[in-house]
Amino acid sequence: MFLKERLFLSEAFVALVIGILSGPLVTNAINPYTWQDHDEITKQLTRCIIAIQVMAVGIELPKHYFKKEWLTMLMFLLPVMIFMWLISGMFIWALIPPISYVLANSVVKGRFAEKHVPAHIRNALSAESGANDGMGFPFLFLAIFLIGEDTVGVAVGKWIYVTCLFQIVLSCVIGVVVGYLARKILQWSEKHHLIDKPSFLSFAIALALFLMSMTGFSGSDDVLACFVAGNAFSWDAWFRKETEEAHFQEVIDMMLNLAIFVYIGAIIPWSEFTNASIGLAPWRLVVLAIMILLFRRLPIVLLLKPAMPSIKTYREAAFSGWFGPMGVGAVFLSKIAKEELEHVYAGQPLPVSIQVINPVVLFIVLSSVLVHGTTIPLFKLGKRIRSRTLSIT
Numbered sequence: 386m387f388l389k390e391r392l393f394l395s396e397a398f399v400a401l402v403i404g405i406l407s408g409p410l411v412t413n414a415i416n417p418y419t420w421q422d423h424d425e426i427t428k429q430l431t432r433c434i435i436a437i438q439v440m441a442v443g444i445e446l447p448k449h450y451f452k453k454e455w456l457t458m459l460m461f462l463l464p465v466m467i468f469m470w471l472i473s474g475m476f477i478w479a480l481i482p483p484i485s486y487v488l489a490n491s492v493v494k495g496r497f498a499e500k501h502v503p504a505h506i507r508n509a510l511s512a513e514s515g516a517n518d519g520m521g522f523p524f525l526f527l528a529i530f531l532i533g534e535d536t537v538g539v540a541v542g543k544w545i546y547v548t549c550l551f552q553i554v555l556s557c558v559i560g561v562v563v564g565y566l567a568r569k570i571l572q573w574s575e576k577h578h579l580i581d582k583p584s585f586l587s588f589a590i591a592l593a594l595f596l597m598s599m600t601g602f603s604g605s606d607d608v609l610a611c612f613v614a615g616n617a618f619s620w621d622a623w624f625r626k627e628t629e630e631a632h633f634q635e636v637i638d639m640m641l642n643l644a645i646f647v648y649i650g651a652i653i654p655w656s657e658f659t660n661a662s663i664g665l666a667p668w669r670l671v672v673l674a675i676m677i678l679l680f681r682r683l684p685i686v687l688l689l690k691p692a693m694p695s696i697k698t699y700r701e702a703a704f705s706g707w708f709g710p711m712g713v714g715a716v717f718l719s720k721i722a723k724e725e726l727e728h729v730y731a732g733q734p735l736p737v738s739i740q741v742i743n744p745v746v747l748f749i750v751l752s753s754v755l756v757h758g759t760t761i762p763l764f765k766l767g768k769r770i771r772s773r774t775l776s777i778t
Contacts, residue, residue, distance in 0.1 A: 397712060398758030400643045401751070404650020415651040427652060428720035431713050433597065434641050435518050436611040440593035441634050442515035443564075443615020446508060448622035454509065457695040461513040462520055468685040469709070470524045473677060509695040510705060518714040519556065519609025523548050525718055526725075533729040556606040557613050559599070564617025567592050572623065586633040592618065608717075645713055646754070653751055657744035663737050665744060673745070674752035682709035710757040711750055719746040 407414045417423045451458060526548040527540075534540035571588055574580040580588075593611050600607040619625050628634070658667055686706030687699065696702050723742045730736055 395754075395758040396639060396642050397646045397754050400646035401650040401754050401758075404647035405653065406650075407647065408651035408653065410653070410655050415647075417648070417652050418654075423652075424720055424723065427648075428717060428724070430648065431645065431717035431720070432608070433594075434645050435608050435713055435717055436597050437590055437593045438638065438641060439515040439518055439608055439612040440589055440596075440615040441638065442511045443612045443617075444589055444619040444625055445634070446512055446616060446619070449620065450508060450512060451616060454512070454695050457509055457693040458512055458516065460689050460693050461509070462516055464689060465682065465685050466517055466520060466524065469681050472681050505695050505697075506701055506705060509693075510708065515612045515615075516609070518717075519606050519612055520553070521714065521718050522552055522606050522609075525722055526552075529722065529725045529729065532726070551604070552606040553609065555603070556600060556610040559603075559605060560596070560610040560613025561617045563592070563596060563599070563610075564614035564620075567614070568618045568620070568624065575627075586628055589615065589618070589624070589634070590637065649713070649716060649747070649750065653747050654744050658748060660744070663740045665741065670745070670748045674749055677749055678752065678756055682706050708757055711753040715746050715750050715753075719743065 404415070406412060409416045409418065417426065420426060447453075523544070527544050530540040530544045530548075531537065534543060567588075571580070571585070575585065592614065596611050596614055597607045600610045657663075658665060658670055683703070683706035686693075686696075686709075687702050690696050690699060690702040693702075696705060719742050723739055726739050726742075727735075730739065
């Protein structure tokens with residue numbers, strides 16, 4: 386807590402360091418690679434944590450947020466994400482997944498964020514990061530279908546009806562319906578005194594777990610469904626106002642952040658970073674990380690600033706463009722990518738593209754946590770950003 390509130394270091398950064406110390410590199414107290422099906426454990430663990438936290442960010446957004454800020458969110462979720470996907474593809478062969486809400490949490494929450502980052506920027510980053518953990522699926526599966534199918538037409542057709550319609554659109558519909566019904570049921574239960582305070586406070590977590598099982602059974606995008614449901618559930622801001630004094634969600638966020646980043650620190654494959662047989666070398670990974678961090682997001686956010694009403698100045702655009710951290714969402718999608726590609730290449734020698742997914746993605750996540758987790762104090766937006774407009778000529 387001292388490191389976060391006084392030194393403005395994110396809990397993700399501190400937890401990652403603890404995970405590295407506890408992992409195979411130092412003490413070997415925690416070694417997930419000795420567990421059976423450790424990739425599946427990692428996928429399900431990250432999936433659960435992302436689902437619960439994107440539900441939380443959907444609930445915490447202001448009343449009717451997406452209705453008011455639809456243009457900014459459209460810019461973040463379409464041109465910005467497409468640009469990030471293309472730029473990442475220029476530097477590496479595998480997809481570097483989207484901005485992670487769990488890591489972005491360190492930027493938009495806490496004493497530093499409340500004091501120095503305007504509310505409209507915190508809300509925009511939270512909304513974007515919550516939505517695009519689920520919106521990463523179309524970018525991921527487009528590449529997988531193009532690799533796995535015989536013709537481009539079949540791949541694009543499968544991508545449209547399986548990914549865009551079934552996974553994305555259906556997930557949004559499920560999220561809206563479930564979120565709306567859950568809000569009405571909870572309001573009725575609270576009005577008639579049919580629910581106690583602990584159950585009331587934990588209702589959002591139960592709702593996220595219910596949606597995970599429901600959409601997971603149907604094969605839809607459970608992460609996106611949870612975010613949409615959270616937004617629909619708190620569309621009138623009733624639940625958020627009822628629970629804002631309890632600080633229950635803040636405690637859950639802290640616990641989940643610490644747990645998952647200790648785990649990520651323990652699974653960093655240090656020996657693979659020097660595996661020349663698959664083309665990896667420390668200097669290549671460092672250059673890759675620098676290029677990704679500098680050019681993946683910042684240029685397009687600055688360019689599209691005039692089209693984003695939520696971003697008032699170019700200083701705010703620079704802040705929003707720089708803090709696009711990659712964390713739990715990247716690890717989650719990398720495990721899905723590896724699993725899907727193994728099915729595509731079943732019965733064939735394992736290609737290099739599959740072997741590099743884990744070390745490359747985890748090195749980018751490590752770099753993102755270290756850089757974004759320690760550069761927060763460099764962007765003190767506070768009063769200065771409200772009283773001064775920067776212009777690019």
